[in-house]
Amino acid sequence: MTVTEPSTIHTGPAFPSGFAWGAATAAYQIEGAVTENGRTPSIWDTFSHTPGKVAGGDTGDIAVDHFHRFREDVRLMAELGLTSYRFSLSWPRIQPTGRGPAVESGLDFYRALTDELLAHGITPVATLYHWDLPQHLEELGGWPARDTAYRFADYAALAAEALGDRVATWTTLNEPWCSAFLGYGSGVHAPGRTDPADALKAAHHLNLGHGLAVGALRAALPRTAQLAVSLNLHQIRPLTDHPDDLAAARRIDAVGNRVFTGPMLNGGYPADLLADTAHLVDWDTLVQPGDQAEIGRPIDLLGINYYTPTVVSSAENAKDLPRHDGHGGGDQSPWPGAEDVAFHLAAGERTAMDWPIDPTGLTDLLLDVHRTHPGLPMLVTENGAAFEDVVGPDGTVDDQDRIAYLHGHLAAVADAVAAGADVRGYYLWSLLDNFEWAYGYAKRFGAVHVDYATLARTPKASARWYAEVIRTGTLPGQG
Numbered sequence: 001m002t003v004t005e006p007s008t009i010h011t012g013p014a015f016p017s018g019f020a021w022g023a024a025t026a027a028y029q030i031e032g033a034v035t036e037n038g039r040t041p042s043i044w045d046t047f048s049h050t051p052g053k054v055a056g057g058d059t060g061d062i063a064v065d066h067f068h069r070f071r072e073d074v075r076l077m078a079e080l081g082l083t084s085y086r087f088s089l090s091w092p093r094i095q096p097t098g099r100g101p102a103v104e105s106g107l108d109f110y111r112a113l114t115d116e117l118l119a120h121g122i123t124p125v126a127t128l129y130h131w132d133l134p135q136h137l138e139e140l141g142g143w144p145a146r147d148t149a150y151r152f153a154d155y156a157a158l159a160a161e162a163l164g165d166r167v168a169t170w171t172t173l174n175e176p177w178c179s180a181f182l183g184y185g186s187g188v189h190a191p192g193r194t195d196p197a198d199a200l201k202a203a204h205h206l207n208l209g210h211g212l213a214v215g216a217l218r219a220a221l222p223r224t225a226q227l228a229v230s231l232n233l234h235q236i237r238p239l240t241d242h243p244d245d246l247a248a249a250r251r252i253d254a255v256g257n258r259v260f261t262g263p264m265l266n267g268g269y270p271a272d273l274l275a276d277t278a279h280l281v282d283w284d285t286l287v288q289p290g291d292q293a294e295i296g297r298p299i300d301l302l303g304i305n306y307y308t309p310t311v312v313s314s315a316e317n318a319k320d321l322p323r324h325d326g327h328g329g330g331d332q333s334p335w336p337g338a339e340d341v342a343f344h345l346a347a348g349e350r351t352a353m354d355w356p357i358d359p360t361g362l363t364d365l366l367l368d369v370h371r372t373h374p375g376l377p378m379l380v381t382e383n384g385a386a387f388e389d390v391v392g393p394d395g396t397v398d399d400q401d402r403i404a405y406l407h408g409h410l411a412a413v414a415d416a417v418a419a420g421a422d423v424r425g426y427y428l429w430s431l432l433d434n435f436e437w438a439y440g441y442a443k444r445f446g447a448v449h450v451d452y453a454t455l456a457r458t459p460k461a462s463a464r465w466y467a468e469v470i471r472t473g474t475l476p477g478q479g
């Protein structure tokens, strides 16, 4: 480097001051205690107890028993130095049938959890819906039924009234794409229905539920409350620049991303999505007057969950290439109106989920959102990886692969911040090994190992590594 050139060495902190260093979990994946406090089944209880739906016949009946061990888990978070913790509220624990008054003893669990977090200086971030719809509401039609959106708003109001004195940051939905298209399209998630029209109706009612919930939260919470939604925005890469592959990418962007960002952030459903799916649903009846005003209510933060990029081509151009089903394992497509798109696995290393490791996808995604919505701060509300963890003789897991994944993706966040993106925090998925949906307990995403025989928790090497990043505010080798 010569003295006349600007320095390319990081001299200041790579992460903004006040950056939230977090970890994330979800109620059904960790709580267990599925019949306590009058909790009744959610669609995931029903689904996991249906033979053939979850690997190994695993269920969330006990999960990691966080419901009884939350004090120990908060102590682990404090040892990690987390400044924030993102968790979800179990709707059927608060409102067992999905309607009516809240169950106080159900709310008490979340009061105790958030008190414990605050006592340890950890800022709680509550997600209202991480996929556990009360089974009762599924029997009345589930998300394809419009009424579910109104029930969700009522539940949001009850949760905010009870917890609004201690929770300042809320996200409405976690990954509505998964709820709509894996739940009602490919059927690999609860409730396991496979009808593309229902999946699209579910998407609209999730959007409406989000907007109505934002209204309910604003009414119940102090003006300083920060409201968000967490989307698994697909970072889409066309296999080649052939026009057919670009068209495939456009279709997946429409039914994978813009079906949510359109009405939530850009004033309405995109015309190309409506055209691609016009043979499946009558959008003019589905979307009623006034819906867009609800869905488009302003939010304060956008939550982004990122794991791997999505590489697509036209089916025609993919005939001789190795392919990935793009269905998360199901026979039915979760991509209505884009059934003939082919999905590919990028070359290079993959996680135990078989998901290619590509941190540049996260930088690109954050910068894309920054460019399209410059005034909207972002949180990385989930990022992490499953690996084939090996427990050593001393009971610890030396997960250098997970450390490399986290290092690469945190550097990717820092790169996006350096290029101007307003990223306010990062939540590692996940604090603990847990119930990985259709994969059951076979896939481990935790920074903390859980022995499922004893439920003993042991921080992995990645937990100690992350604690050091948090303590110093920088990545190793930086500065």
Ligand code: GBH
Binding pocket: 026, 174, 175, 178, 232, 305, 307, 325, 326, 327, 328, 329, 382, 429, 436, 437, 445
């Ligand atoms: C998140 O979902 C969830 O929010 C969290 O609960 C979960 O435990 C975590 O990630 C790990 O899975 O479907 O084969 O085409 C992420 C779900 C993963 C769905 C990537 C889309 C694309 C691969 N997304 N997936 S495929």
